[in-house]
Amino acid sequence: MKFGMRTPSLKKSFRARTTGKAKRQIKKALIPGYGRKGMGWIKNPRKALYNKVYRKTTFGWQDLFK
Known part of the structure; x- marks a missing residue:
C-alpha cells in the first residue's frame, strides 16, 4: 500500500480526461x-x-495547489 504523494503520469492523466462521457454512456x-x-x-x-x-x-x- 502506498502512502504519500502518487507518482505523476502525463499519459494516464490525458487518458482519464479524454476517454470519458461516450464510453460511460455505452457501458451504462x-x-x-x-x-x-x-x-x-x-x-x-x-x-x-x-x-x-x-x-x-x-x-x-494537483492537491498541493488547492
Missing part, C-alpha cells in the same frame, strides 16, 4: 448497475476496500 446502457454508487463493494469487495484506503492515504501533485 449495456451493463446493469454500471456507475451506480456502491456497486464496487458488491462486485469486488477486496478491491473496493483497497481503493478506499488508497484514496485516503495518497495525494496527487
Whole structure:
C-alpha cells in the first residue's frame, strides 16, 4: 500500500480526461448497475476496500495547489 504523494503520469492523466462521457454512456446502457454508487463493494469487495484506503492515504501533485 502506498502512502504519500502518487507518482505523476502525463499519459494516464490525458487518458482519464479524454476517454470519458461516450464510453460511460455505452457501458451504462449495456451493463446493469454500471456507475451506480456502491456497486464496487458488491462486485469486488477486496478491491473496493483497497481503493478506499488508497484514496485516503495518497495525494496527487494537483492537491498541493488547492
